[in-house]
Amino acid sequence: xxxxxxxxxxxxxxxxxxxxxxxxxxxxxxxxxxxxxxxxxxxxxxxxxxxxxxxxxxxxxxxxxxxxxxxxxx
Numbered sequence: 762x763x764x765x766x767x768x769x770x771x772x773x774x775x776x777x778x779x780x781x782x783x784x785x786x787x788x789x790x791x792x793x794x795x796x797x798x799x800x801x802x803x804x805x806x807x808x809x810x811x812x813x814x815x816x817x818x819x820x821x822x823x824x825x826x827x828x829x830x831x832x833x834x835x
Contacts, residue, residue, distance in 0.1 A: 801826045
């Protein structure tokens with residue numbers, strides 16, 4: 762079983778992503794803090810309409826995320 766990495770990160774709230782659903786803001790904040798993270802959700806629409814853009818953050822559906830992790834068949 763692969764080991765999981767864990768690192769505590771201090772969060773500072775000097776900015777807000779201002780997503781249409783306030784409940785999604787903390788998800789984007791954590792992805793930014795993690796740097797180059799994937800957000801896996803069925804609710805991609807709310808993440809596309811935010812005012813701020815982060816090039817290292819990828820928002821994917823669960824199916825797309827699983828396909829990106831699947832081993833390649835030879």
